[in-house]
Amino acid sequence: MCVRTIINTLTDRRKKIFDKIMLRVVINHNTGCWEWQGPTSGKGRGGGYGRMSLDGQTVAVHIVMFTIFFGYIPGKKQIDHKCNNRICCNPDHLQMVTHKQNQKLRDERRKS
Ligand SMILES: [Zn+2]
Numbered sequence: 001m002c003v004r005t006i007i008n009t010l011t012d013r014r015k016k017i018f019d020k021i022m023l024r025v026v027i028n029h030n031t032g033c034w035e036w037q038g039p040t041s042g043k044g045r046g047g048g049y050g051r052m053s054l055d056g057q058t059v060a061v062h063i064v065m066f067t068i069f070f071g072y073i074p075g076k077k078q079i080d081h082k083c084n085n086r087i088c089c090n091p092d093h094l095q096m097v098t099h100k101q102n103q104k105l106r107d108e109r110r111k112s
Pocket residue numbers: 031032033034083084085088089090093
């Protein structure tokens with residue numbers, strides 16, 4: 001298989017996943033957040049993140065969305081919500097940070 005064919009396949013797959021996500025998203029026109037309406041990781045610590053099924057596995061919606069737009073996420077990096085809205089999967093509201101940066105941002109937001 002030539003590289004070109006692989007690239008086309010990937011793009012097609014990304015588009016399909018994107019469409020699948022957007023079927024369950026409501027755009028909040030006040031904040032610009034793309035709010036996931038499907039299942040979440042529940043309440044409490046680590047809760048409130050959108051979850052979806054992809055190839056038989058449960059994955060975080062915002063991480064899938066980030067990958068569709070910006071590609072691979074190195075293992076030690078985390079995806080932060082600039083909007084502080086865990087249910088949001090607008091790629092413009094997501095940024096890749098280190099664990100340390102993420103903690104710092106969380107603390108700052110808690111204070112404000
Ligand atoms: Zn947002």
